[in-house]
Amino acid sequence: MSYISSRETQDVSRHDEDSEDAPPAYQLETSIENVPALDYLGLADDGRISIDLNSREADLGVQLASTKESRTSWNIRLNIVIQIVGSRGDVQPFFALGQELLKYGHRVRLATQDAFAPFVRDAGLEFFSIGGDPKELMAYMVKNPGLIPSMTSLREGDVQRKRTMIAEMLHGCWDSCIELDPISDRPFVADAIIANPPSFAHIHCAQALGVPLHLMFTMPWSTTGTFPHPLANILINGSSINSAIVNRVSYAVVDWMTWRGLSDIINNFRSSLDLEPVTATIGTSFIEQLRVPFTYCWSPSLIPKPSDWGPHIDVCGFFFRETTSYESPLYITKFLSGGPMPIYIGLGSIVVKESARLTSILLEAVRSCGIRAIISRGWRKLGTGIANSQDILFIDDCPHEWLFQHVSAVVHHGGAGTAACGLRNGRPTTIIPFFGDQPFWGSMVAAAGAGPLPLPQRMLIAETLAKAIAFCLTDATQSAAANMAKSMSTENGVEAAVRSFHTNLPIESLCCEIILQQPATWMYTTSNTSIQLSTTAARILLDQHVVEPKELRLHKTSPTHIQNRRRDPVTSVTAWGASTTMGLTKAATGMIYEPINEIIKARKPLSDSAPSQTSITTTTKAAGALARNFGRFNMYAFKGATLDLTLAAAEGFRAVPKLYGEQVPSHGEVMDWKSGGVVAGKNLTPGIADGVSDLSVKPFEDAKKEGALGFAKGIGKGTVGFTSKTASAILGLVAYPGQGICKSLRDLAKTGTKKAITSRRIEEGEWLLRNDTTDERIQFKS
Incomplete structure (x- = not known):
């Protein structure tokens, strides 16, 4: 099996579809004679790996290395x-x-x-x-x-x-x-x-x-000391608290309140995907702990990347669509040419109740400034029943990219996209924020000098709006907006964001090792071989009987492990108590509520033509609900009082040295019963050895730094270190293997999502083979 070409050269780079130099499409050769050997790597007599530099594997390695070096393609x-x-x-x-x-x-x-x-x-x-x-x-x-x-x-x-x-x-x-x-x-x-x-x-x-x-x-969503979370209203009022600290705290507060409001919904959703619940101790921070790649689509000319954001966070520029030809309706063209350049007013998809009152304020402000205006009706149909005139034009949908080239200033609700389009065209901007990040963008525009301070809609009156519009029309504001447009003209946010996306992909685990242009979705595994295969490659190898289904398993190109990070024994045990109590309460309540709910539902007919369910069915469902919650109650009681408590204490004691500045090395992830034993071993020997050595090492280390006082501190650290590390090591002997066994049992019981993904991958592979198109130019390495 191979993909063959009528030309000898097989170029892996991207080509223009219309180029005469582009290679022809590769065809699937159905013969099995040319199937490459899958055991392509061998061991030399001295234990070193033998690599054929002419093999496709060596070529793949070169590609991966060059991709790391340059991501231009x-x-x-x-x-x-x-x-x-x-x-x-x-x-x-x-x-x-x-x-x-x-x-x-x-x-x-x-x-x-x-x-x-x-x-x-x-x-x-x-x-x-x-x-x-x-x-x-x-x-x-x-x-x-x-x-x-x-x-x-x-x-x-x-x-x-x-x-x-x-x-x-x-x-x-x-x-x-x-x-x-x-x-x-x-x-x-x-x-x-x-x-x-x-x-x-x-x-x-x-x-x-x-x-x-x-x-x-x-809008900003990653913790920084540079500015507060846009959804937080910080009231310092002359406080001496460091503003950077306050700003960072604002992100934690927003995350905590969001999690409190949605934690049950999210954990119910996770349960439907066969995932373990996320505890309250990590629910507010695991995205940042995992260092998920983040791209912010605003102009660095307007808001530079904060210095405390890591390399996994990029600020790329606003996302703009490519300019397309647009022919405006005749009534808009006539209005634009019928007098001085108007301003634009629009509230986008904001839904307001008092649209007539808001329309009146807008019209009064425009007339008091003696200017012309185009007003977007939006979702609440501003201006309903008001006729257009020589100075006022109400419009429906019109591309901002085109319209903002023909106005002198823009007044809007503060959506990031609308603000970006106005600044890109050098238009001074007045923002009337309603909620969310809109006040933030109003403040950023004002800080750049391209508009006045934002006007909250709850305090909006015609007089203040007229003053804001007049501010936009001053020479200084017009100049600041023009300078911002000049800076933004050198940016291409969409291209930069795609580069950021590609750069953060795990190329080594993502690439199929046979068809290099396809992502790996399956792992072919035997006793001495593991190969990443794409959906198409796996399907072909199965059809050709080169591999057996039992030798394939789903390949995770980017596994996610959400760990419950413990800070100390007190908080970890407290969190365990809260979680276990909540589980017991929910299960106990369910033993009463769910059977009653089944009985109530049984009394209601499913439809006018369908009778209520029989008493036997009702009794069966009610009994099932009772048994299900009774099982959950016992599970929480047993597992919570034994394994979960032991694990919380082991992890809590293990984290204690962090409190006095000591680094705690990672002991790895517990994924199943086997890794649970490995982690327990890694935690045991170093834990006891380090704990014992702390008794003698810490006093002398600190004495060298601070003399007698340091010696006393060292004795305290040594004692705490010995107690916490040995306690963690001993408790870990039970906790980590137990955790691994529970995860293994859970994986055996919770297979619905895995089966669904497997089924969809098989369907995808079959569809791709049936509908294989010759212009794909898939490259096969043989």
């Missing part, structure tokens, strides 16, 4: 799902990103709410609905601009509706990773995930699939 074609939740302004920048990814041969699916389906498909991308209603979401955000919902929202049930919507979208995001294309029925399994943080499902989907995750967003 990319040859592996991936199935990429982009999961985005938010308004149109949140979704639209990713149209440009998806279009750029298509240029590299990737297959791109944009998963978001139904309302944006036409725009996604018009951009040439595949669309997948994750459910949810963006209008309802925007209405909730306007009503509750902060993190804490208002009493009105609580009374009207808004919070529960939002939680239900988020649960729906979580499951929709998972479906977007593995379900068929809804139009073509073509199989799709994600090889990589790009997402914005509010989609929430991203890390859990990536963990279940074992694929890379890359977060991208239009």
